[in-house]
Amino acid sequence: MELSLLVCLNLLASLIFSGGQTLECHQGQWQCDDGGCIPNGWKCDGQGDCLDGSDEIDCTGPPGSIDCPLGQFPCVDSVGCVDVSARCDGQKQCPTGSDEENCPATEGCLDSDWTCRNRICIPKELHCNGQNDCMDNSDEEDCDLCGENGVRCPEGTCVSAAERCDGQVHCSDGSDEPITCGHMCSMNNGGCSHVCTDEPWGARCTCPAGYKLSPNGAVCEDLDECAAPLSPCVHHCSNTIGSYYCHCREGFKLNGSSTCLASGNNTQLLMVQRRALGLLNVKSRQVEAIQTAWFDPVALAFDISRGWYYWADTQGSIYKRGGRQTWTVYTGEPGIKGLACDWLNGYLFWTNQKTESIYMQAADGKSFTTLLSKNIRPSELVLLPVESLMFWINAGPGDRVTLEKSWMDGSERSTLVVITAQSAHSLTADVAARRLYWISDFKRSIETVKVDGTGRTSLTGLFGTQPAIGLAVFEGWMYLADVKGLWQVPQNQPRQKKFILKAELPLIAAYHELQQPQGSSACVKTPCHLCQLTKGNPLGFTCACPVSKVLLPSGTCEIPWCFINK
The missing domain is CATH 4.10.400 (Low-density Lipoprotein Receptor)
Structure with a gap:
């Protein structure tokens, strides 16, 4: 140097x-x-x-290895070097295979999942639940069939009627040996706290709605409806003894017992029809034209409080419309797949599948920086600035596909869900519900999970013979686009879908001010040129600089004089 x-x-x-x-x-x-x-x-x-x-100074090879040129990995316990790019690529180049050891996971599911034969991952509690959640029925194979008087154990096995009340515990929770074995309802209600029915093996206890039978088989305890993977409430759910009640986030009003309706303007959908961008008023079915693009749009985003619309095309350009003006804010490599706005601060984020990176641009559109570019192959992108969170679909090593999560500065990255073999696309969010949604072509379903990784659910039976090509979610309604047109589907009654528009809409997004709720931002009074929200830093933000510049103590970004004079 x-x-x-x-x-x-x-x-x-x-x-x-x-x-x-x-x-x-x-x-x-x-x-x-x-x-x-x-x-x-x-x-x-x-x-x-x-x-x-x-990070590359004083680096030595593992014990027993030879020295290798810069950019190459030394094989362990053998002679030879391989390119760093070949390390952990799923193919063994070193004689002992050491280039594929100690690699990040390239297959398999999370510890909380069960792996189907077709490599789809489902929550463990769906294994042996009597439903074909894997789509190849592998989750229901080797599951004992329960007869009329059999007992299904929590671990999925079934105890036969003959083994029930035989004095030996077969289920992990002891539910096959209730304390009512040998009891009769005529004596002290069989020991049941509520309803009692005589059976050959003893007294069967049952519970009213809102309660469940405890493992001892006699006492009815409260059923926490709010703990279900898909809560009966769209926003907040509070459990009560024998029941529950719903309440909504600020700006929404409870409609009935579970639905939250947004105040303010009618719900609209930002959409692309052919090359034309427009806003569809869901209630009136009227369309307001915004712009006609030169090339096919591949991604959409908006900043509703600032009146900005963004779209990217197949040529690698990103356009912005504000008021009556439209201009190009970025031109680069083709391959842009996802666009998302940090509506609290006016920044734009996007992914590029060809460059395998996530980028961030300043509100004035004059500078940008690379946010993530290593060990990443992103496609669709979603931001949740009110929680400082970023989510994206990522193609990992091999054929592994995951839904990834990090702070908006790219730190503390983790896998939220493994979605290998799902053919997942159209990632979107219902911001008020704090839920992510996407389409699984293979499962022919809409998949959803809370932003904290809990509450994973599959909504099936929504698609006929036509595949879905677009998805938006707001107010408990799902908007599905297929080759026939646009459908409106209530989330709590997914089979009651309604056709609302005949048009092919490859890109749609729920457009409402409550999809981008305002709030305080840690970036408001910072000197940062590019301010990235994060809860991994006590300050609530990380300062960043445009490409080729460095951050100085004053918070300004400058090109180092040594690089200028070099």
């Missing part, structure tokens, strides 16, 4: 530390000499990720 460049980088590092711009790195991260933080796995991987290159 040239002396002038080394001096420059050391100076930058000291400035960053002295200015207090960097806090301690989080668990699982390594701190660069310049104060930056990178994941532990990026240290000594042959690619310089720290500004000062300190």
Whole structure:
């Protein structure tokens, strides 16, 4: 490294530390000499990720390996080197296969899931529940069939009528040996707290609505309806003894017992029909034209409070419309797949499948930065700025596909759901419900999960012979687009769908001010050129700079003089 460049980088590092711009790195991260933080796995991987290159200094091969040129991985317990890009690619290049050892998961489900034969992942509680959740029925194979008087154990096995009340516990919760074995209803109601029915083996106890039978088989205890994967309430659910009640987020009003209706303007759908962008008023069915694109749009986004509309085309350009003006805010590689707005701060985020990166652009459209570009192959993208969260569908190593989650600065990335083999697309969110939704072509279903990873549910029976091509969700309504047109489907009664528009709509998005609720932002009074929301930092944000610039203690972004003079 040239002396002038080394001096420059050391100076930058000291400035960053002295200015207090960097806090301690989080668990699982390594701190660069310049104060930056990178994941532990990026240290000594042959690619310089720290500004000062300190993550690739003093790197030695594993014990017993030979020295390899920069950018190559040394085989362990054998002679040879392979390109870093070939490490963990699913194919063994080293004689002992060491280039495929200690790699991130490339297949399989989360620990909380059960793996189907077709490699689809379902929640473990759906295994042996009597329904074909895997679509190949593998989750119901080797499950004992329960006869009329059999007992289904929590682990999915079935205890026969002959084994019930035989004095031996077969179920993990002991439900096959209730305390009412040998009892009669004529004596003390058989020991039941509520309804009692005589059976050959003893007294069978049953419960009224809102209650469930405890494992001891005698006492009825409260059923927590709110704990169901898909709550009966669209927004908030509060359990009560024997029942529950729903309440709504600010700006919504409870309609009936479970539905939350939005106040303010009528619900609209931002949509693309052929190359024309427009707004469909769901109630009146009237369409307001916005813009006709030169090339086919591949992604849509909007910032409703600022009156901005965005779309990306097949050529790699992103356009913005505000008022009566339309202009190009970005031109780059084709491959853009997802667009999303940070409506609290006016920033634009997008994914590119060709460059395998997530990008962020300033509100003025004059600068952008690369947010994530390593170990990532993103497609659809969703932001939830009120929670500082970012979600995207990611194609991992092999054929693994996941729904990923991180803060909006890209930190603390984790897998929310494994969706391998689902043919998933059209990722969207009902912001008020804090739920994500997507279409599974293989399962012919709409899949949903809460933003914290709980409440995963499959909504089936929605599609006929025509595949779905677009999805939007708001107020407990799902809007499905297929080759015939647009359908409106109530989430709590998915089979009661209604046809509302004859048009082919490949892109749709729920357009309402409550889909982008306003709130305080940690970025409001920061000096950052690009401010990224995060709850991984006590300040609530991370400062970032456009490509080729570095962050100074003052919060400004400058091109280092050593790079200018180099």
